[in-house]
Amino acid sequence: GLIIYRNLLGLALLIWLSREILRGRKFLLAFPLLILATFMVAPLVQERPALIGLLFTLALGRSAAIILENRALSRSHWWWVPATALWANLHGSWVLAPAALAFTALALMISALSRRSRLQVPWQLCMLSAGTLLAGCLTPLGFRGILLPFQMADRASAFIVEWHRTRLIDGLTAPLALLLLLVMVMLIKRRIRTDLDLLFLVLIWTIFASLAFRNLGSA
Secondary structure, three states, X not given: OHHHXXXXXXXXXXXXXXXHHHOOOOHHHHHHHHHHHHHHHHHHOOOOOHXXXXXXXXXXXXXXXXXXXXXOOOHHHHHHHHHHHHHHOOOHHHHHHHHHHHHHHHHHHHHHHHOOOOOOOOHHHHHXXXXXXXXXXXXXXXXXXXXXXXXXXXXXXXXXXXXXXXOOOOOOOHHHHHHHHHHHHHHHHHOOOOOHHHHHHHHHHHHHHHHOHHHOOOO
């Protein structure tokens, strides 16, 4: 049963990841992105609840990208409130939901400032982030669930390798470094000065990836 669980969800994850990266992009650009992303995600395809969390994370990244592109919420995005409640009862990585939505709200404000337009706080997105935060507390842990990932990082980092700080000189970190280099080249080639929102998000998720080896795939 565990082997079937791993293979089916792992296959679904890689197919979904491939579809998201290849869709609407030139193959010569998308293929290196796909290879690097696969190298980062593949080690996480294991018989663990974290695999379900990774599927939620991929869906969350897609939603955040749509919000950033359209600069608005749709009704479907509010499904993240009950989805986060489910996610929280399956794996502790649910804290990425309110964090990612809050970071996307900040990116929208940074974008408005960079375009020298009137600053508008995306209140609906902030409310959605707060809603997912409350929904994630609907577990037996209650509000303690918010602190659980930080407590685990503090306690487990002493003897569990995946909770160790990410090292630059490591085989697992190489795909992230190459991916960041490719992203920076893409941003430079666009020659658009209003990409501060994207730079902000790249910086935030790079910091997240540097906190522990287990964060690399999600980042």
